[in-house]
Structures are given as structure tokens and as C-alpha cells.
Amino acid sequence: MNEARLNSLLDFLAQEPTDAFTLYAIGMEWKEYNPKKAAEYFEKLVQHHPDYLAAYYQYSEVAIALQDRTKIIDLFEKGIALAQAQGNLKTLGELKNAYMNWQIEED
Incomplete structure (x- = not known):
């Protein structure tokens, strides 16, 4: 973790508490x-910006x-539905693969 970068991001967040990129970066x-x-x-992030697709994989x-x-x-499930709605095939594939891998590991 880069403490200086985190502190800068927290300062940005204090100015704009729901900024999507800042929440994602933190x-x-x-x-x-x-x-x-x-x-x-x-x-x-997903509460305030439910269409921020990158958040679903990381979260x-x-x-x-x-x-x-x-x-x-x-x-x-929400990330896959959003990726389909946005037509983002790369992220759709990544989410589906990650979900399938998790399900296999759960069995």
C-alpha cells in the first residue's frame, strides 16, 4: 500500500465523498x-455508482x-448483468470465469 497515495486519495474523498474513481482507487x-x-x-462505490462496472470484479x-x-x-450476478447491459464482452467473460471458478472451489 502506498501511504502517500492513500492519504492524497482520502483528501480528494473529503472534497467529493461520492466520487467514483476516488472510491475505487481507495x-x-x-x-x-x-x-x-x-x-x-x-x-x-456500488451504492452510489451501481453502473461502475470495474468495481464488481474487484469487490x-x-x-x-x-x-x-x-x-x-x-x-x-449484478456485475454479469451490468456487463451484458453495457455490451462489455471482456469484463463479462472475466466475471463469468471468476464466478465459475469460485463456484467450483466452493463445491
Whole structure:
């Protein structure tokens, strides 16, 4: 985690508390070091910007790390539906593959 970058992002967030990119970037900064903290920012992102497609893949990885089965399913299903609606075939494939891999590991 880059502490200086995180502090800058938190300053930006203080000025615009629902800025999509800033929420995403903060979630990414926390993702490896504190998944629970990352989940807070990704949750705020999908609440305020449900069409921010990149959030669903990253947030689903955080939910997997936290073993939040209900959230995992919700994120994958919403992300897949959004990718289809947006016609984003690359992200659609990535989400479907990740979801399928998670399901296989769950069995």
C-alpha cells in the first residue's frame, strides 16, 4: 500500500465523498492489506455508482477474501448483468470465469 497515495486519495474523498474513481482507487489501495476496509469503499462505490462496472470484479475478490458468500453471489450476478447491459464482452467473460471458478472451489 502506498501511504502517500492513500492519504492524497482520502483528501480528494473529503472534497467529493461520492466520487467514483476516488472510491475505487481507495478500495484498490486497501484490497491486499485490509480487505474489510476495502469492502467499505467498494460498497460505497456500488451504492452510489451501481453502473461502475470495474468495481464488481474487484469487490467480488474482496468478498471472496472475507468469505462473504451472499455478497459474492450478489456481486457476480449484478456485475454479469451490468456487463451484458453495457455490451462489455471482456469484463463479462472475466466475471463469468471468476464466478465459475469460485463456484467450483466452493463445491
